[in-house]
Amino acid sequence: MILETERLSLRPLEVSDAEFLFPILNDPEVMAHWDIPEIDDPDLVRVIVESQVSDTVSGKSLHWAIQTLGGGRFLGACDLSDIDRWHKRAEVGFLLGRGAWGQGYALEAMRAVLSYAATLGLRRLAARTHLGNLRSDALLEKLGFEEEGLLRGHVLRDGEHRDCRLFGLLL
């Protein structure tokens, strides 16, 4: 499903997007608060994107490429994952290349994703951020998510256990 906003087009992720995602997933600053460190191997990015595309085809998750409406510049990606149609819930995820930060693009894209999630009949959306991922926390709060708890030691990253904040939104 293609979603359009004032400035953006969100279209289903394709395997060929691995080429555009690689420099983003390779950037230590973008990946500072990710469950895994930055990725140096383009083939691994391709494997990840292939699995996201296959999950999108099977309906397990929905992954979108975020691009500018006019020029079709690739800015990043976002998703609804772990879609549970029985319980009517899913998780949200988002990332932008660093050059696209600070322009309200993530907010605009995720507003469209939230509206689309509502049309699917989803009732609850969840998100998880590493403690200190202030940009993501701010984005989630702007979208209306509320903090629901702290997951202590939830992620093992670079040999250290990190705490995560759990957010939820009822649609």
Ligand SMILES: CC(C)(COP(=O)(O)OP(=O)(O)OC[C@H]1O[C@@H](n2cnc3c(N)ncnc32)[C@H](O)[C@@H]1OP(=O)(O)O)[C@@H](O)C(=O)NCCC(=O)NCCS
């Ligand atoms: C999380 C992430 C997508 C947020 O990006 P972002 O650009 O900060 O988010 P927003 O779209 O909400 O934009 C907000 C910024 O745009 C500015 N802005 C400019 N024009 C705007 C507009 N028209 N509308 C809203 N905000 C606007 C805001 O002032 C704010 O800037 P500031 O942070 O310098 O004050 C980005 O930081 C990222 O990709 N991080 C790495 C990946 C990651 O951690 N993902 C989440 C894992 S849980």
